[in-house]
Amino acid sequence: MKIDIVGGGISGFASAISLKENNKKIHVNIYEKNKEIGYNYEGKKCGEAHSIEKEWSKWIPEKKSYYNVIKNAIVRTDNKLFQFQDEITKNSFILNRPEFICQLSKKAEQLGVNIFSNNKIKEKNQLNGDYIIDASGCPSIFKIKYRLNRGIKGIGYQQTISNSNNFINDTIKIQYTNELGYYWIFPRDPIKKEINVGYGLYNINKIKSDNINLKKKLETFKLENSINGTIQYEIGGMIPMGLQYPLKYKNILFVGDAGVGCFPFQGQGIYRALLSGDLAGKCIAKNRFYKYPYYAKKMFIKWDIIGKSFLFLCDKLCNLNKNLVNTSWNLMINRIPKSLH
Numbered sequence: 001m002k003i004d005i006v007g008g009g010i011s012g013f014a015s016a017i018s019l020k021e022n023n024k025k026i027h028v029n030i031y032e033k034n035k036e037i038g039y040n041y042e043g044k045k046c047g048e049a050h051s052i053e054k055e056w057s058k059w060i061p062e063k064k065s066y067y068n069v070i071k072n073a074i075v076r077t078d079n080k081l082f083q084f085q086d087e088i089t090k091n092s093f094i095l096n097r098p099e100f101i102c103q104l105s106k107k108a109e110q111l112g113v114n115i116f117s118n119n120k121i122k123e124k125n126q127l128n129g130d131y132i133i134d135a136s137g138c139p140s141i142f143k144i145k146y147r148l149n150r151g152i153k154g155i156g157y158q159q160t161i162s163n164s165n166n167f168i169n170d171t172i173k174i175q176y177t178n179e180l181g182y183y184w185i186f187p188r189d190p191i192k193k194e195i196n197v198g199y200g201l202y203n204i205n206k207i208k209s210d211n212i213n214l215k216k217k218l219e220t221f222k223l224e225n226s227i228n229g230t231i232q233y234e235i236g237g238m239i240p241m242g243l244q245y246p247l248k249y250k251n252i253l254f255v256g257d258a259g260v261g262c263f264p265f266q267g268q269g270i271y272r273a274l275l276s277g278d279l280a281g282k283c284i285a286k287n288r289f290y291k292y293p294y295y296a297k298k299m300f301i302k303w304d305i306i307g308k309s310f311l312f313l314c315d316k317l318c319n320l321n322k323n324l325v326n327t328s329w330n331l332m333i334n335r336i337p338k339s340l341h
């Protein structure tokens with residue numbers, strides 16, 4: 001059996017590793033459009049906070065693949081402050097994401113996966129595998145091609161800033177806003193006193209309807225919070241909020257941002273990219289290709305329903321009274337960090 005994987009990011013490599021671990025005989029090819037694995041635009045496109053659950057020891061980043069272990073989370077709304085410590089943030093890291101992707105790609109290579117970088121897939125007929133795993137991110141190449149691009153999309157914009165007065169090596173800060181968005185400050189490289197500071201909006205359509213400029217918003221946030229330092233690079237991208245149906249089309253399975261999207265409250269997609277890639281690999285290797293949508297849905301549906309209903313409700317409340325949105329956030333926040341599915 002031969003499998004083609006489109007996208008050499010986290011979900012692509014998780015799929016490849018899982019395929020080989022579950023059936024050594026499967027021939028696996030990964031196609032990545034960039035010249036270098038990990039060290040490209042997509043490799044940087046992330047706040048890089050990553051939580052794993054204990055049983056997932058398989059994906060723990062090696063020393064080189066993370067900058068910091070997160071011990072504290074300071075979460076705010078416009079009228080309340082929450083502090084979470086060790087017990088909730090256990091097994092949470094700020095990844096060195098390009099290095100983490102390289103860690104996965106090395107493991108895949110050792111297992112015999114063929115990696116073709118500088119290889120952009122534009123058409124299905126460039127591939128001849130029995131099955132295809134679409135791990136091309138959001139928006140997914142095949143979903144655009146076949147006009148399957150459903151699911152709620154958010155958007156994020158982020159700056160990486162060095163020599164910042166806001167660097168605290170073990171603490172992440174998140175601030176939810178009543179226009180259904182969130183700011184984050186994450187500590188990166190301790191030597192450079194580097195942080196990622198960003199702004200995400202849950203509903204991409206709001207940008208147009210409310211004329212929102214993410215960069216301006218972030219600059220105002222930085223001023224209000226006296227965040228200084230030198231901008232190294234800025235980056236943005238779509239954040240698929242929760243499951244992005246369909247999860248299967250013809251002989252293609254959709255994983256990571258192309259399929260299961262991000263956790264609907266905090267835009268965390270790394271863990272879901274790993275879980276869904278692992279699941280897709282397992283399903284194919286065990287001749288259960290058709291079961292992937294069922295298992296993936298089972299894995300992620302709970303927070304999807306809660307998340308999407310919550311966002312829908314808040315969207316309505318937003319138009320009535322913005323304080324009600326803060327109240328809803330305050331009720332929800334205590335429950336969020338305990339599960340990242």
Ligand SMILES: Cc1cc2nc3c(=O)[nH]c(=O)nc-3n(C[C@H](O)[C@H](O)[C@H](O)COP(=O)(O)OP(=O)(O)OC[C@H]3O[C@@H](n4cnc5c(N)ncnc54)[C@H](O)[C@@H]3O)c2cc1C
Pocket residue numbers: 006007008009010011012031032033034042043045046047048049050119120121122135136137138141156157158198235236237238239255256257258261262267268269270271273
């Ligand atoms: C601003 C921002 C901040 C974020 N912060 C966090 C965070 O702090 N924590 C967290 O968990 N998640 C975060 N996320 C989400 C996270 O980045 C994604 O969920 C995760 O990267 C999904 O991984 P993936 O492998 O599915 O897709 P991607 O990382 O998008 O990888 C897709 C890969 O496919 C390749 N590719 C695309 N098209 C083709 C093609 N046609 N041919 C060949 N190759 C192709 C790309 O080059 C890329 O390497 C953030 C996202 C954004 C936009």
